[in-house]
Amino acid sequence: MIDWPEDLIKQVTRKNIILFVGAGASMGCKNSSGESPLSWDNLLIELSTEFCKTTEAKQEFESIIEHKDYLLAAEYLRYIASDTGNINHYNDKIDTLCNGPSNDPFRPSELHYNLIDLEPSVIVTTNFDSILEEATAGGWASVQFYDAHIDNSIRQGRNVLLKIHGTAKHAGKIVFTQSEYTSLRNEGSLALEVLQSLLLTKMALFVGYSFNDPDLKLILESLFGVTGRGPGHVLVMDGDIPHFRRRLFTEIYGLTVKSFPKGKYDSLLESIVELRGALASTTTGS
Template sequence: MSGGESSSHGWPDDVVEQALRRNLVVLVGSGLSASCERDGVRPPTWKALLAGLVDHLGITERKDEISELLTANRLLDAAELVKLEAKRVSREQDFFSYIRTAVDGRAGSNFDGSEWHDALVKLEPDLIVTTNYDKIIERSTGHGYSTHTYESERVAGDVRRRIPTLLKIHGSVDAIEDTILTRTDFTRLRLHGVHALSVLQALFLTRTVLLLGYSLGDPDIQLLLENVLGGRNESPAHYMLTQDSLPDYERDVLRYSHGVTTITYPSGEHERGLASLRVLADLVQSAKPA
């Protein structure tokens, strides 16, 4: 593992100290959900979700245009166009139903947490923030966290009282029509999520954040970094556990624009990343009173 000043356990001392004090904020992306499997099926990536919607809805009229947007990694624009096409052919409810099933599994056969989620549970963070819609974290934690979405105005109170809190900043399958997916939706987030975004900004300016399961190609993390995380020298150091295939220029963007240092493991060897997270979780568990 590399990135930042670290001790023999491989983690920067700041991360360990904040984890032991339960001051570490863990930001969870789609990569953790994608590690789950049920009956040979996994939750899709952003791009796979949109491509699946195109096929499921039978979109043909603007399919080439959507494909070009997906190829160019303009995923917010692709999502906007897919949603517009769903409305045009009166299949908006099918649009939302497909997303619910794709990310959370079929009713009665929902996705359960993976070994990554087991390690997250052992880490025992007071605050988990996720851009995922699924309920995998809730099931993994035994619904032991007070759960909020971006529209909640009670997040600050729970955080202040140190109640274990899960903030689903882009919504939940519980209210699938209100989830944030398209460029227009992100405008709605800034309008109706003022309280939640303000709480996040305050926390990220005062506490250390660990990002898990993210790729900079995902528009959800791009926009969250731009709208919430402070720039360098304006916030504590933040960290992302990621593969070492991340290009140098993307590491520079993370470090110098958002104050995020990468902690890396060999590309494709996700078991090495999991082992690293387990080490951090074990440090937390070993520090608990007997």
């Protein structure tokens, strides 16, 4: 079980948290066929089998993926798809791999429902899938990083689900490749400014991320990176990391790092249920 900081428990009971949800949170989701969403690297490998048809293309992709340069690998795959006139097929393939077949999509897991039960006013996800939209059942207005009304939605007190990297159903507008991450700072500038403002007054809880997750690194560099601050937000990691790396997260990003055994999402679920219990007890007592 995760030993939650008292500050986080207090902010959960005050309904004063922002929830960040990463790809790991979708790993326990399944469809009726028992299939689950793919991890970052497996998603790229699956796409490569579809678009890297020549020996040269296969070797180039394998060289990139061997160095775990996932953003460059995605860039290369998009280049190949575009160069061969298959960009629409590329977009459709991403949608299917992230959400499952249209007639048998991936469904939310218990982890999703328990995270939502923490009642964050803003949920931010770097995931392309539509699993959170289904889990929230319309209780959170889904907006994209490029939408012009993000600030107004939050100002009016609406619960917001921010797709900070877009959605696979509109794969032509997702943030997946090296160049797309760069363009996020322009196209998503309003979304990033709104989040930076919210993080000054609310506590963030990051769930579903691993140490090597490119989504995590890029979102932290976009929103944090102010040295000299004490840990004000909580990052839950999939798998343990050395103490010196934890200290870097604290010193560079102001994050308290907690972890659970690698791939043991049942353990994470138990800890989220315990955290939700703090909110439930407060509601019952009021």
